[in-house]
Amino acid sequence: MQLRKENILVVDDDIHILELLQRHLQSWNYHVYKAISVKEAVEILRNTQIDLLITDLKMPEIGGFELIQFVSENYPEIPKLIVTGFPSVQDSLVAIKSGVVDYLTKPFTKDELMAAVDKSMNSKNELTIPSTNLKQAGKNSYGEIIGNSEKINDVIQIIERVKNNKATIFIKGESGTGKELVARAIHYQGKYARAPFIAVNCGGIPDNLLEAELFGYTKGAFTGADKVRDGFFQAANGGTIFLDEIGNAPKSVQTRLLRVLQEKEVVKVGAQKPEKIDIRIVTATNSNLREMIKNDTFREDLFYRLTVVEIEVAPLRDRKEDIPLLVNKFLYKYGLEYKDRFIKIAPEASKVLERYSWPGNIRELENVIQRAVIMCDRIIEIKHLPDSLKINIDFSSDALVSLKEIEKQHIQKILNATNNNKTKAAKILGITRKTLRQKLDN
Structure with a gap:
């Protein structure tokens, strides 16, 4: 059987789950990349073409939901699958809203994993695009002033x-x-x-x-x-x-x-x-x-x-409810100017615009829409928006991590490299197996 082209990134702080997922996925001829933290996952995403993200939710420092948001805005074409040992109705609702294709609860069977992976791989991100409502925009204008805040x-x-x-x-x-x-x-x-x-x-x-x-x-x-x-x-x-x-x-x-x-x-x-x-x-x-x-x-x-x-x-950040009306105005203006037609915007892209703080106010928003209209065909998607508007994961707090935490992270990396062989890891670290166990328990 020929190897598949698809690359799957699996993210979990539990090395045993990572190895289990890797075995199953490789048996179906997928290429597998493993990460034990969101930081490692982001590095892989930035340097590798990934076709599916499988991630846990509960992880130390930076959690799975933050990774999902990051991927949704910076790599929107990648489908996302959650595998978690702590299921909740609230988490599943948030996951669905974040664009997650499926949600698996540990422990799961191999057949359940295969079904979820197939569903994610075959999913098509079909966008439901709201039409630009020019009549509604007209009701919310006063002269050239747009807004109802x-x-x-x-x-x-x-x-x-x-x-x-x-x-x-x-x-x-x-x-x-x-x-x-x-x-x-x-x-x-x-x-x-x-x-x-x-x-x-x-x-x-x-x-x-x-x-x-x-x-x-x-x-x-x-x-x-x-x-x-x-x-x-x-x-x-x-x-x-x-x-x-x-x-x-x-x-x-x-x-x-x-x-x-x-x-x-x-x-x-x-x-x-x-x-x-x-x-x-x-x-x-x-x-x-x-x-x-x-x-x-x-x-x-x-x-x-x-x-x-x-x-x-007021600055735009203090009247964000006016952003959709302003976006409609600029879509109409630049759609006719550059494309000779009405341009629409995807809901996910709209959410990014409504969340951003807009230090340059309406002038900055107009500039962003103008550029996006030029870069898109008929629909403005997240990929047409500047990276500066999208969620980024800040690792600057690493510098403030305690020495004890840095030591623990280093030990975990050695354990991962030795497939969790504590004897080998202790030898590499230059400590006894008993000392290793104590450091992991503290």
């Missing part, structure tokens, strides 16, 4: 109160949370929607140019100023100007901005005569302006003028 609803309630007046509004939040979308909603959901909306990234314009870009300049005001030119404030007259990253504005710009707020007028660079304007000013930053005031890099009087109404946009 309590924190987003709080933001929308404030927008509803300010959208029809020209109170100065300050939006704070981490980078990538959608502060500009909030500013646009304030403008376009209110009665001034037909007036101009001008967005300015104060951090993206050099300090020596920001003043002229914002307020305009006269001919000859500086080198290269060969004509009179209006600035962003004049362009937004009658509507809304959104000054993003206002914390980056130099003191000279802060002083001019204070005059705009107090006098409702602007003065071009190089001019003497002020120009009246009717404008709503919305600002935003991810900087701590109060700290900047203490460090004398931001004007305190300007701060209070800008923060008549404050809106705080």
Whole structure:
């Protein structure tokens, strides 16, 4: 009989179970790899093509469930089979949810093992993919803001109160949370929607140019100023100007901005005569302006003028219930842009997205979906997501293991290498058999 191509990885801290499984599997012409710990199993997975994982659940340090989660996200094509001596209804339910194909209880017969292995090897990971529900996404949007979480609803309630007046509004939040979308909603959901909306990234314009870009300049005001030119404030007259990253504005710009707020007028660079304007000013930053005031890099009087109404946009990690709605939005957007069709996402991939903490917020999520749409055909699966989002097993705690535990681990490795022959192991270790037995019992 020809050897099969399939490689099976068996993980159990009981050497006798490992040897029993190896004998049975080899009798059916499978290639068998053994590991007595999750750490060894991960090393084998990283260096070997494995076709089936058989693992125990109760193991020291890192357990079988953590290994199953690791394999599910990093090697989703590998079917998983549990063999355990401590069965429970709770464990079996968790195992099924984790994508385990079958669940064997020790002791088991050879026929039961064969049936479970055959079932696992023949299993096809048929995905039930939910359709992108665009109608539902529409019910959970406000302008370009997507979400139905309590924190987003709080933001929308404030927008509803300010959208029809020209109170100065300050939006704070981490980078990538959608502060500009909030500013646009304030403008376009209110009665001034037909007036101009001008967005300015104060951090993206050099300090020596920001003043002229914002307020305009006269001919000859500086080198290269060969004509009179209006600035962003004049362009937004009658509507809304959104000054993003206002914390980056130099003191000279802060002083001019204070005059705009107090006098409702602007003065071009190089001019003497002020120009009246009717404008709503919305600002935003991810900087701590109060700290900047203490460090004398931001004007305190300007701060209070800008923060008549404050809106705080929560980070994505604090409103994870909005992630599926945002994912649907980006699937629709990039599916049409790159594939000319709707792209779906597998439930397992969705779970990974909903669990991740998203330090880059919505901008990071959009980037991940954009890349995944490009890499997939019709369905985004776990393999299309970056490794940084997937569960990883951290072995850094090894450095904190006691000397006694390290010694015990070393003894166990020698026993494994000698097929549990205590006499041989004691000789290799340079101790008596009695000392070996004492060290194993302690």
